[in-house]
Every structure is written in C-alpha cells, then in structure tokens.
Amino acid sequence: MAPTSALSGADGQIRAAGVQGAFHADRRVVSEAVLLIDGREAEPIAHAAAGPGRSRFTSLARWLGDVQPDPVVRVDRLREIRAYGMAEEITIASTATMPVVMTVAMRVDCDLAAIETVKSGYAAEPVTPVGGELTWASGGTTVAMTGEGAEVHGRELRWEVALKPGESTTLCWRVMVTDPAAVVAAPAGPVEWTRPEVKATDRRLGRLVAQSLDDLAGLRLTETGHPADTFLGAGVPWFLTVFGRDSLWAARMLLPLGTDLARGTLRVLARRQGVKHDPLTGEAPGKIMHELRRGEFVVPVNGLRLPAAYYGTIDATPLWIGLLHDAWRWGLPEGEVEALLPAMEAALSWLATDADPDGDGFLEYIDVSGRGLANQGWKDSGDSVRFRDGSLADPPIALAEVQGYAYEAAVKGAAILDAFGRPGGDVWRAYAAAMATRFRERFWVEGGYPALALDRDKRPVDALTSNIGHLLGTGILNHEESARVASFLASPEMSAGFGLRTMSSADKGFSPLSYHCGSVWPHDTAVVIAGLARDGFGAEAAALAEGLLAAAEPFENRLPELLSGDARDAVGRPVPYPASCRPQAWSAAAAVVITHAALGLYPDVPGGTVDLRPMAGAPLGAVTADGFVVAGTPVSVSVDAAGAAEIDRLPDRFTVVTTG
Structure with missing residues (x-):
C-alpha cells in the first residue's frame, strides 16, 4: 500500500x-x-x-x-x-x-x-x-x-x-x-471512489475491473502535510509519487466513480503550480509540475539529474484544465471549482506564453538545462520522437496530441469562465479556433494522417503513432478527420497486438520491445478507446478494448505499465516488458475506461442533463455497472445485447438524452 x-x-x-x-x-x-x-x-x-x-x-x-x-x-x-x-x-x-x-x-x-x-x-x-x-x-x-x-x-x-x-x-x-x-504519505481515510459491480457478457471485464480497483486502492497517496487531498501515485515501484500527467489522467479515467480523487489531484498540483521562471527545474508561471521527489533524482547511467520538484512536462498543464472541467461536469461542487479558478486562469495564460516561446501558435518543449528529460510528452524517452525513416527529430518539439490537449483546454476553460462570470471566454474560444486551423494546415502529412510532431525546423515528423489517437474527443478534428484517424489506428500495423501499438510496425523505428516505439501501453490504448467511443467509432474502440481484455488475463488481470507490441497471431500471449511498473495507476484505470466507453454515460451536472451514448450495436455485449456516480449519487447504467441503454436511480432534476 x-x-x-x-x-x-x-x-x-x-x-x-x-x-x-x-x-x-x-x-x-x-x-x-x-x-x-x-x-x-x-x-x-x-x-x-x-x-x-x-x-x-x-x-x-x-x-x-x-x-x-x-x-x-x-x-x-x-x-x-x-x-x-x-x-x-x-x-x-x-x-x-x-x-x-x-x-x-x-x-x-x-x-x-x-x-x-x-x-x-x-x-x-x-x-x-x-x-x-x-x-x-x-x-x-x-x-x-x-x-x-x-x-x-x-x-x-x-x-x-x-x-x-x-x-x-x-x-x-x-x-x-x-x-x-x-514527501508523500498514506491517506488515513477510506477510498475516495465507489466500487461498482460490473456484469458483462464478456466476464473478463468484471474480473479486470475488480483487480484494477484493488490495485488502485493500493496506489493512493497524500502529500506530506496535506492529508485531506488524495491522489494516485503513478506506479510500483519506480513512480510511487505524484506525477502531474499520470495522476491527472488516472483521476480523469476514474471520474465515473466520483469526483473526490479529481479534487485532491487538482488541489495537490495547484499548490505547486509554477510561479517563477527557473530553467533548471523547468518551472514557469502557471505551469503544472511533472513530478515530486524527496531530493534530486539522479540516474547515473544516462546523466539525468532532476530536481526534487521538476516541471519538465508539456502536457500536464492543459490536462489539469481538462480534469477541472470534466470533474465539474460530473458534479464537483461549484465551490470547489470556484476555489481553483485562479489556478485555471494562470494555467490558461501559460498556454499562450511560455508554452509557445517562438510565438508560432503551437505548444513546444526543449530541455534547456541539459540534464532533464529530452522529451517532455507522455512518450518521454530520448528516442521516442522519430521520422518514419527512423531518424530522430531535433528539438524544440511540438507534439500532435499536445495541440489537441491545448485546444480542448481552451474550449473547456472558456466554458468554466462563462459559467462563473469570469472574463476571457471569447478569447480562449478564438485561441482554440485558430489552433484548429493551424493544426490542419501544418500537421497533416502526405499519407493522410496527422504527424507525430513538428521538429525544430517545423517539419512534420511523419511517423504513424498512437499519439494521433489522443486527438479524438478533443474537438480539434472534424468528423471526416476523426474517421481517417480511426481508420489508421484500426490498421493491422497499429492494432494487431494486445492493444494499440505506440508506433506503426511499418515504420523504420518500430520495435515491439521499444519503450515508446512499438510497445503497447494500456493507458494509451484506453485514452484512444475513450476518444473513439466518444466520436462514434464503436467498432474500432471495441477491437482495442478486446485486445486489452485478452492481455489482462495472462497478467492475472493486473495490466502492466506496458507490454510488447508483438502481433497476437505471432506470439499467442502478451510478452512482458522488462522493468515495467505493475500495478500502474493509469493502466489499472483503463478497466474503468473500457466499462465507461461501452456504456456511454456523459453527464453535464451544471446543465442538468445526462447523455446516454453507448457504443452502437453493443460490440462488447451487454454491460451493467452498478455504482457509477453522477453529482454524488450512485447510479446503475446498463446496455443490453441490442445496444439499448438504461440508467436507474438518477435524481429527478436531470434530463436523460439517449442517442445510442
């Protein structure tokens, strides 16, 4: 624990x-x-x-x-x-x-x-x-x-x-x-989320959810001196502390089970939000930190020297804004949201200033200290940003998915500003519209998909990777573009293994046991499943979900941080990745994502509506989750084998819209 x-x-x-x-x-x-x-x-x-x-x-x-x-x-x-x-x-x-x-x-x-x-x-x-x-x-x-x-x-x-x-x-x-x-301690109170009873035609789902919730309960942490705010440590044993990106994604994935974990995660990271410029730590005003340790984190083998509080992440800040919005929509009390508005406004300001040092309208990163992380997206290994011919891209790097996160953060931040009577909503909607236009003009490559990134010379890094799946559900793509991305993700080069490969097997840089260039990360697959389901690509989402369900059982339903990207028909069962964290918070949370994607429950508590939009045709079969939470009230959500959805125990003040 x-x-x-x-x-x-x-x-x-x-x-x-x-x-x-x-x-x-x-x-x-x-x-x-x-x-x-x-x-x-x-x-x-x-x-x-x-x-x-x-x-x-x-x-x-x-x-x-x-x-x-x-x-x-x-x-x-x-x-x-x-x-x-x-x-x-x-x-x-x-x-x-x-x-x-x-x-x-x-x-x-x-x-x-x-x-x-x-x-x-x-x-x-x-x-x-x-x-x-x-x-x-x-x-x-x-x-x-x-x-x-x-x-x-x-x-x-x-x-x-x-x-x-x-x-x-x-x-x-x-x-x-x-x-x-x-710098971290064990929470004293009970687990902050419900434990839903999940029944499904595919019984693997219920077993995966049960083990995953056990594992998540063991990853709960508080910051020393702040026992009221719980977050999830990233993973055992290497990352058992607060990690901005990991903790934010895990809390977002668990929103169907309640908003208390999201509140704690938001508050912990807001307390350490950047207030000054520091090239050594990567701190900047409004920026959300990457990780917290008891002292300097030194890795002799590669010269990495990270300060105790390190801010070398390009995506945690927009993800923080996205979590605040989504928690508000799931029912985080208005007083809790309002208390975090100054932090949100500072985070929005960072998007358009320090996150875009050359003023080209894209968020980009470079490790100016020479001793931090060379890559500062979720694929943070030194060789993760490659062209299709296998050559490495030179920094500064503008990652595709980060532009999607920024677009989503601007739109969602604007919605919160409007709802709470704060100025700036129109400014951030205009920012998002301009971002979408720039992205459409600069990121799409000749092959018909978005590039992994732009490099130092603003050239599209043309590798086909899972990063583009994170654009789904953000709103930065139109329906036609989303359909094209979905088709590439569903191709055998990307989806022939136990989940979604991080890189296409047709790329020169591909290796099934590369940390970020061919392996399968359950959380990455889950993020893409959620985006596919939300944008209406249920069959593609279900195929990826089935891959994770097939991977889980050989791992005793404890999905690891990552696993090999070998083709399933070549190996028969998933090949472990050496030194993979297990359990890993966002890998465990993938089980909730699969369940939620199948059921399609999308509440708007401030607006008084709940949208029921299950995967069309119920490609995962009948699924019931008794114990999802809307506005603090446990509800039961189900979809039958024909794809018809129902919700029980929802408070009368909500209007249900069923589109599945």
Whole structure:
C-alpha cells in the first residue's frame, strides 16, 4: 500500500540481487528477506494476490516428516504491505504422523538505496545495523525489523519450532519504517471512489475491473502535510509519487466513480503550480509540475539529474484544465471549482506564453538545462520522437496530441469562465479556433494522417503513432478527420497486438520491445478507446478494448505499465516488458475506461442533463455497472445485447438524452 511496495520472486523470497526489495517513499527498506527452514529453502508451488496490498506464497518442506509421496509440511507466507512498512505471517502446518522439529530463520538486510540507484542496476553503499539489532538508519530514515518470539542471530530472525501430528503454528515478523523526510504519505481515510459491480457478457471485464480497483486502492497517496487531498501515485515501484500527467489522467479515467480523487489531484498540483521562471527545474508561471521527489533524482547511467520538484512536462498543464472541467461536469461542487479558478486562469495564460516561446501558435518543449528529460510528452524517452525513416527529430518539439490537449483546454476553460462570470471566454474560444486551423494546415502529412510532431525546423515528423489517437474527443478534428484517424489506428500495423501499438510496425523505428516505439501501453490504448467511443467509432474502440481484455488475463488481470507490441497471431500471449511498473495507476484505470466507453454515460451536472451514448450495436455485449456516480449519487447504467441503454436511480432534476 502506497507509499510502500514490495518486489519478490514467485517463491516469495526477496533476494539481494537486481530490483527485488521492499520500498518506501523512494528508498529500499528491505534488500533481502529469505525464509530458511533448517538452513534450506522450501520448494515453492504457488503464489497469488490475496487482496489489496496482500500476497500469499505457498511452499513445501519435503525433507520433514514421513517419507512418502505426499508432502506433509506446508509453509504459507501471507505478506501485507502497510503504510508504515511490511508485515508477514508464516504459517507452518504438519500432517505428518510423527513430531517434526525445525529451525525457522528469516535472513534479512537493508541498504536504504535510492529508487533510481536500484532501477539503474547500481550497487548501493552498505548500511550497518545500529547497536547489534536489526535496525538501520540513514538520511533521516530508520528501518526496524522485528519478529514476535524470535531471537536475533546476526542478520537473522530465528524461531525454534516443534509440531505434533496435525499441528500448525504461525510466526510473525514485520518491518517498521520511520521516515519524516518523505514527501508523500498514506491517506488515513477510506477510498475516495465507489466500487461498482460490473456484469458483462464478456466476464473478463468484471474480473479486470475488480483487480484494477484493488490495485488502485493500493496506489493512493497524500502529500506530506496535506492529508485531506488524495491522489494516485503513478506506479510500483519506480513512480510511487505524484506525477502531474499520470495522476491527472488516472483521476480523469476514474471520474465515473466520483469526483473526490479529481479534487485532491487538482488541489495537490495547484499548490505547486509554477510561479517563477527557473530553467533548471523547468518551472514557469502557471505551469503544472511533472513530478515530486524527496531530493534530486539522479540516474547515473544516462546523466539525468532532476530536481526534487521538476516541471519538465508539456502536457500536464492543459490536462489539469481538462480534469477541472470534466470533474465539474460530473458534479464537483461549484465551490470547489470556484476555489481553483485562479489556478485555471494562470494555467490558461501559460498556454499562450511560455508554452509557445517562438510565438508560432503551437505548444513546444526543449530541455534547456541539459540534464532533464529530452522529451517532455507522455512518450518521454530520448528516442521516442522519430521520422518514419527512423531518424530522430531535433528539438524544440511540438507534439500532435499536445495541440489537441491545448485546444480542448481552451474550449473547456472558456466554458468554466462563462459559467462563473469570469472574463476571457471569447478569447480562449478564438485561441482554440485558430489552433484548429493551424493544426490542419501544418500537421497533416502526405499519407493522410496527422504527424507525430513538428521538429525544430517545423517539419512534420511523419511517423504513424498512437499519439494521433489522443486527438479524438478533443474537438480539434472534424468528423471526416476523426474517421481517417480511426481508420489508421484500426490498421493491422497499429492494432494487431494486445492493444494499440505506440508506433506503426511499418515504420523504420518500430520495435515491439521499444519503450515508446512499438510497445503497447494500456493507458494509451484506453485514452484512444475513450476518444473513439466518444466520436462514434464503436467498432474500432471495441477491437482495442478486446485486445486489452485478452492481455489482462495472462497478467492475472493486473495490466502492466506496458507490454510488447508483438502481433497476437505471432506470439499467442502478451510478452512482458522488462522493468515495467505493475500495478500502474493509469493502466489499472483503463478497466474503468473500457466499462465507461461501452456504456456511454456523459453527464453535464451544471446543465442538468445526462447523455446516454453507448457504443452502437453493443460490440462488447451487454454491460451493467452498478455504482457509477453522477453529482454524488450512485447510479446503475446498463446496455443490453441490442445496444439499448438504461440508467436507474438518477435524481429527478436531470434530463436523460439517449442517442445510442
């Protein structure tokens, strides 16, 4: 449970190698936790999730007890991640016909390594336990490992166990972390969203939603000192902190379940909105931050050095405006919206000033510090912006989807300004109209689709990528243009895998295991599903949704950060991407997006209407979600196998418009 997580092998052992460990707020607090019985490791036979933040590992001590084919000594480890650290119960049961005696030991260690050091594969400096006990301290963080009834022998917790025939015993040990320097903490209250009961013809959807909501509950965080505002940490283990883009997208995806998470996310980011120009951090007045860490984030392998509060993102600011508007439409109280209007006005101002340094009307980025992110859209790896021939584009870069976000932010910001009697609505509608015209003139390439970006020389970067799918639903495209984008996204070069490829397989830069040039990102696919469904391309949306549903089951319904973009008929089952975060907030939220897209519930709480616009023909079959929330009221929404939609328990003050 955030801000704590644990990575182990399928056997439950946390070994002193690679990226395994228990992590707390960007520090590895357990670097080894190996269970030994009589100095030997038991034989692992099973592992499974046991609920939010809980995992169970089962093994056998075959050398103990009767000599027979059936095992008689079973070991179950139930590991629970808690806000303060980790706890584990080790249950040993014997069905032997004779007494069994054993020495049980938990071999432990702690290196307090920074998360970026672990991710880069570098060895951490050893930390010596304090005072002969299993307690470690460094940089203000203290870690204590204790076992009930255990004796400490060096770096082991030991228990002497004797079991009579049919007996069992449970041993307990735990990790306690004291970390006053952490910038994030666990929320004290209940989960901020509903847990809808989802029933569908395709039962995979209900299973995916259930696991995803468990995972999302474990990613909840607050900023230290502000316990009332909850947001989602981006992902386990590398990004368990506030990330502007990731946290905003995840909150937006979960709006059908309530607006409290959106409120917390908006408030957290508004508190750290830029107020000055700082080339080192990327801060600018009105700009929404990219990420927050306890200190400088240093990655030795590539020279990346990000300050604790880093603003190197081109898209978080328009996405913040979009979330505020959409939360308002779903029922965020007017007082909450009004309190955030100064932040929204500052964010709008940034769109037309610092976001467009050369004044050409497009939002663009360049890392002027030389030590930050070279690319500052959601595809932020250094090689993600390529021409179709595989060559890299030179910055400054103006990404296609970011212009769509800016158009949408201007239109939605204008709607809020008008509704709250603030000036400027006409200005921002004019900005949006001009943006759409410029985009139409400059971004479309000879192949008949929008370019990935414009480069330093304003040349269209002509790779065919998933970025163009983010334009759907923003309003920057007309219907004919949307249809052309939809057809390209549905092509085998883009959609032959388990979801939407980030880059066409026909492009020279394509690689199915490239981070951003051919892999499949569930959140990216989900964003495009939402846009396709909203713009009336239900068949294309359903095909992508089916890809994610097919991918989910081999991953035990815990969709990873990304997976390989291999063609499905070539590999049969999804190929994992090494070092992918799992769970990942916006990947988990994709399950809600699929459900919402199928049902097509689009409320306008300030306007008193609810539009029911399910996917035409119900391409995902019959779907019911009992527990969506409109204006704070749980409702039940369903679409039958023929595509007819219904909504129950909606307050009388709303008018329902059914267009599906």
